[in-house]
Amino acid sequence: MDASIRKRVIYLAKLAVEHFNVGDWQALGAYTGQLDLISNHDRLLRSLSFGDADYSGHAHAVIFRIVEFDRDNLQIIEDYIAENYGVGGVSISTAPTHQAPITFAPSVFEIPKGQTEADLVAVMSPFSAPFEMVFQSIQSAATATGLRCLRAKDIWEHSSVIQDVFSLIYKAQIVVCDFTGKNPNVFYEAGIAHTLGKHVVPITQNSSDIPFDLQHHRYLSYLNNSEGRASLENELQRRFGALK
Structure with missing residues (x-):
């Protein structure tokens, strides 16, 4: 115990x-x-x-x-x-x-069974095609450091999407949040992750998309092209290695 x-x-x-x-x-x-x-x-x-x-x-x-x-x-x-x-x-x-x-004692979410999974990285990003290859880069960085990577869209355990999101964040050791485009869902999910005491790794294609309240935190900036994603993957490998 x-x-x-x-x-x-x-x-x-x-x-x-x-x-x-x-x-x-x-x-x-x-x-x-x-x-x-x-x-x-x-x-x-x-x-x-x-x-x-x-x-x-x-x-x-x-x-x-x-x-x-x-x-x-x-x-x-x-x-x-x-x-x-x-x-x-x-x-x-x-x-x-x-x-x-x-x-x-939350009223919106159910507390998942089980504890934090030390090898789990949760990825919070907009659900759109341009971010699929970004996720692949994050996933590759996780695999290279002995971790596994999941998004809420890759699991379906509850009838409510937000419950799956909460459960994934709850169980993850590290949460990558892509603030590109100022997506309100990602802002909400980052707040949950910070409240749960997770290691939050902010990434973005545009530094102006980082919320004012989070601009004092270090984040990784990247370009969504092959060279930019390769650079992001290398940076994430170093960051994941430091957080393991």
């Missing part, structure tokens, strides 16, 4: 200590396939009922065991707390940081 998962588990255990009653523990046990663990625990429900000082420690230990049994149970716990108590959410910052994590 990596550090980010442990932080999420500890956070959820604290919420459980604050809010749960006996029925909540039993319901959570049923949802996660760990009802026997809850019912047969020699101290958890007893210490809750009597207000014993060791309740918090038992609650933390049980939440950890539930998640260790099946990593998908982490999402079940988060959903249960959010739905029943209107608190919780998921720790969303995936970038290395010493700051406190941000939590959220």
